Amino acid sequence: MLVTRFAPSPTGLLHLGHAFAAITAHDEGGCFLLRMEDLDTARCREQFVSATFEDLRWLGLSWEEPVLRQSARGEAYRAALAKLDTAGLTYPCFCTRKEIADEIARAVEAPHGPDGRIYPGTCRHLSAEARADKIASGVPFAVRLDAAKAAMHVGALTFEEQGAGPTGEHGIIAVDPLLFGDVVLARKDLPAAYHLAVVVDDAFQGVNLVTRGNDLFAAAHVQRLLLALLGLPVPTYAHHRLILDERGRKFSKRDHAVTLRSLRESGETPAALRAKLFGSV
Numbered sequence: 318m319l320v321t322r323f324a325p326s327p328t329g330l331l332h333l334g335h336a337f338a339a340i341t342a343h344d345e346g347g348c349f350l351l352r353m354e355d356l357d358t359a360r361c362r363e364q365f366v367s368a369t370f371e372d373l374r375w376l377g378l379s380w381e382e383p384v385l386r387q388s389a390r391g392e393a394y395r396a397a398l399a400k401l402d403t404a405g406l407t408y409p410c411f412c413t414r415k416e417i418a419d420e421i422a423r424a425v426e427a428p429h430g431p432d433g434r435i436y437p438g439t440c441r442h443l444s445a446e447a448r449a450d451k452i453a454s455g456v457p458f459a460v461r462l463d464a465a466k467a468a469m470h471v472g473a474l475t476f477e478e479q480g481a482g483p484t485g486e487h488g489i490i491a492v493d494p495l496l497f498g499d500v501v502l503a504r505k506d507l508p509a510a511y512h513l514a515v516v517v518d519d520a521f522q523g524v525n526l527v528t529r530g531n532d533l534f535a536a537a538h539v540q541r542l543l544l545a546l547l548g549l550p551v552p553t554y555a556h557h558r559l560i561l562d563e564r565g566r567k568f569s570k571r572d573h574a575v576t577l578r579s580l581r582e583s584g585e586t587p588a589a590l591r592a593k594l595f596g597s598v
Contacts, residue, residue: 319347435498
């Protein structure tokens with residue numbers, strides 16, 4: 318059975334971009350799941366969880382129950398981290414954001430990834446003793462993936478793209494395991510960062526078609542790497558176009574004029590909204 322999902326973070330009201338993503342996943346057919354990516358407890362709010370349910374029902378969407386909450390999945394993420402650590406593929410990173418920025422600024426050549434310059438690997442070179450001393454002293458740290466070791470561990474990888482990536486990518490895509498460098502897998506205040514949580518949860522829920530915006534196309538590279546390292550099933554991906562404002566920018570949760578709630582209150586109907594979003598496709 319085809320299994321898709323919509324996985325928003327409840328940090329604000331849903332907007333037009335969310336509507337397009339949710340409808341696209343729902344209308345693939347099969348089993349449609351809803352997941353709340355609410356790991357960031359400092360920013361996530363229950364009022365936005367309730368608002369998400371309300372907006373999706375207004376759109377005419379239904380989903381399988383129960384709704385998965387990432388905030389209840391800490392044990393699963395810790396188990397995944399432990400597996401990677403046992404394989405020697407992670408390391409603690411004690412750098413602050415400022416220290417990382419300063420190190421990058423000093424570098425003659427700093428490699429770039431999809432999100433800008435990538436972490437230079439400062440803490441990767443610390444000795445086991447230095448790491449132990451810092452941890453014993455209570456220095457906060459994140460857990461990073463050693464991308465180079467991980468790439469050697471799994472060898473060549475691919476993923477299947479059924480949509481059309483940002484520049485028309487389609488079909489079998491070769492994975493670049495170093496694209497994001499040594500990504501953060503967990504932080505001192507979060508049991509898992511985005512890339513780790515999403516692959517663990519998609520596998521747990523049996524998601525076999527990941528539909529999402531083109532802005533996350535590059536993420537498939539690092540997520541495919543993590544799937545291989547953890548021995549998890551590999552979904553097919555279908556990245557879709559983004560819904561942009563009149564300036565060609567992605568919609569933001571801060572833009573209240575295009576939230577589904579404001580559109581509904583202004584008299585918009587689900588049918589009219591669908592026609593706007595999909596009429597030109």
